[in-house]
Amino acid sequence: MATRTKSRQANTFRNPLLEGVRWSEKCSSRLSLIWSILPQYLRNLIISSAVLFFASAIKGDWIIIAVHLLKQLNGASTNKANEAQRIDSVHSILASYNLHGLTYFLIAAVVGSYLIYFSIGGFIHWYFYIKRRDKAHEWKCQPEKFLSPELELHEIIVGASSLLVVSLFSGIIACYAMNSGKGLTIYYRFDEYGWFWFVAQIGVVFVYQDYSTYWIHRIFHWPWLYRNFHKLHHTYKQPTAFSVTASHPVEIIFTQLVMLVPIVTVPVHWAPFYVVVVYAYCQGILGHSGVNFKSFWWQPWQPDTIFHDNHHQYFHVNFGFNIYYWDILHGTYRLKDRVYSEDIFYGMGKGLSEVPAEVLLSDVVERNLENPQAYRNNVHRYKLEHQEYGQFIVNNKIKTN
Template sequence: MYVQVKRLWQGDTTRGTISAQHTSFDIDNVTNHDFVGVGGYYMKDVGFYLLQSFTGAFLIFYGVGGYLKWYYYIQRREGAADWKCQPDRFLQPEDDRLEFWLGSLNMAIGSLLSGILVTYIMNGGETKLYYSIKDYGWVYFLLSIPINYLYNEVSIYYPHRMMHHPIFYRHHKVHHRFKAPTPWSAAAMHPYEFIIFQFLLEIPIFLVPLHAGVFLFWLIYGYYYGILAHSGIDLHSMLPWQPSVIFHDDHHKYFHCNFGVNTMIFDRLHGTLRKNDRFYSETTFGGKGAPIQDPSAAGVTDKDS
């Protein structure tokens, strides 16, 4: 975020690439070490950008998440029926601690990878980001806004649903240990899953021209609503496409349904929205639930019920 704001503010009209006419200069004139640093080219000032990355990530994670935890889970705990999606269920203390430390670990991993990426970009590394709307015109710019939003949701829904296949669920189950999620749950998952989602979020900047402002907006949007969606607080969105918090809270409560985060579009398309006339449990795979008249068909035991 810091890198893109800086470039937009400075009016940088480059696309973050080393153009053909500059290739000779970049390669042959490195005596000033503009493109040399830790690990070779493009890593100058890597420590500075890592600091920015860690600071920004944890300010949001601890700032937004910490405020919600303090205001609701501490100050208003006794009145949980007024605000909590699952008012009769709280995490056990050990799960609460695990959620915080696992989320912090993943945020550190993400900050490290992002810091290296932005160092690469700021030292002239090749991407498809551009900074002037004139480069591709207003039509392309405006169309890229909803398209990037839909791509981000595609990159959440389908990998997430795949992780709920019995073969992969044993790793994803770490995230579902938190059946009544709190804001820390947003990043509390197996590290390999976190890295997958980070990769899918950032890979478009290497594949298609994308205005840095659009990329920045959806990056902040997804980060913020990811925390809210896992907050466990019964908040209703003012945005028509953004579901209320209880939508994703139900995913943690009922497991194999409601795989989206920022829209219900793909859950509606594939019939994986939770339905009141279906039975769900951790052993009911597929996203469609089981007929409520015969929960035993899903391998449900009395303990599951």
């Protein structure tokens, strides 16, 4: 522990950029003091709100939500009605594309997203990875391992770069929605399509988004796409909340576009639509946090954090996000008697008898790095006892020799 602390300090000293982004580490003692005097309910409220705000920023959606809220409060009905109000009063080229005032929207989207990303993201990072670092066995999915300071910096740089791309895109959508929104199928009057649809669309949008992102994710794990795009996101074998946006810009913008398909195809009220989007992003943050969160009783579809943490530790398995049935349905759910690694593609792994002895041995070591407390009833579902794998080590050695 002393050596690790020393090496962390040495790395921090060497890298001035790392000093800059580690504000929470520097303010730790002051933050701890403030935190210690807060009552428990307030602490819970702060940490939950932090995840919620962070979720609204990871793809810049906060500015789109703000625009729709504004239109709702101004009594907008559908987007068509608004277009008629704008068309006579604007003349610039941007205005002809219904993008009047685009510069302001882009600046606001980027500045706002970065402010939330660094301040709230920094707070979440402090709360787990600095304040409770020494008690990792109580809360961390992989308690023995942390990202190196260089990888922490790497994920923040990659995450911030992708955040720039998606925030600019969200800024364009927000501007377009504010000016006209023509072509968008978003509506504002709650009962425009009936109350049944107002509620039912929550499930429809959720299932559509989750199933399509399962497939996009799975396809990005095909060898060529993985090596050229998605491997970047898998640089982080022990993900943190900052890993959630640390993906290749091509991949993240593609996923964002697919998530937005409902707003140009079916009538959706902006409020339930963005409730689903923000819920998905909240779970994305928790899934990448590396913290052993468990889903609540009212989320029977939702996997625990360890599900996606396993995905980062073992690569080509558990491709789903918020509904784990997709993996069970398609045979990509992690199984105890299968071995998974970065070199074994397509999500099915290999049998214990099919891999060389050294691969099986390193898999056993990897499994032992997992925290049993991250699983239900504190029972490690994938731990292999010697009697379960020993014979294969002997057989596989003979086979490979």
